[in-house]
Amino acid sequence: MSMDKEVVIAALRYAAELHDGTYRPDRARTPFVSHLSETAELVAQAGGTPAEIAAAWLHDAVEDGLTNVTDLAQRFGQEVADLVAAVSDAPEDVGKAIAERKAIQAARLAAAPEGAKRIKLAEQISILQALAVERPLSWSVERADAYVQGSRLVAEACAAASPLLAERYAAALAGATH
Template structure:
């Protein structure tokens, strides 16, 4: 039944994000992002199928949270709705990675840096995968309306968030470090 739970999350997230697009030139459907974040967790954090999830550092709940991670932040979804449909643990992880959009952008960014070390382990995994997905996108193409300077600032800021997540998953951290090096971001050790 784990596969049904995972597909239910994809369906829920796809419906919630149905009218949203990424800011790339192709304006790809937004759902590609949360599915891509879950794919990074499944493929790059060492899990290749649902049968092995129970013996790894993360589980189905982490994949569900990855797929749902932007629903409260970017749609009309509530935490209560997440909990009712997918359980308290999924809700708590989504809560741990959700920005408060009522705050100014710079305050949200500052809070992400401060909060990162205090996230639960599964939220740290989702956060790492989210940053990796976004930075890979940014490495390939600067979003519409962004300057090269803004993209570089995002890399700098993301490295500060990732610093607070270190020790969570060496594979994702190594991939992030490669991207930081490629963009001249000095990573603290």
């Protein structure tokens, strides 16, 4: 097995371990790892590098407080850790209103590496596709609307990194705003 495949499989395993017992906020209690899988698959389809695919598996781990960038750098290398850091909200931003949080994300991502843009765009697609099916139980209609609108800012900041993902985002957006 190539070193490239090994880093992706190791990231998948670590992400599954970190997020074990966590679920999407839906009635079916879908394991949260399904969101990570969708995100990683989209990054792979967009021609993402092995480091980008590994980071896609791990993209929520730091933001969710399950690990830190130093741990990821030691386990998967600096490139993977830097990509996760680039798509993670700062702890002081996590509690902010969705509209403000998305504006901060968009500003940060505008200057981020292309790989980080692909990961964030893939993540937005996964979330909007889930929203099209069912609003999370804990979200008000207003919060869901604010998320969808805020995701547009993030997508604009990231779209040039992948025409394929930009197209998929547009389709997911249309589905979420029916």
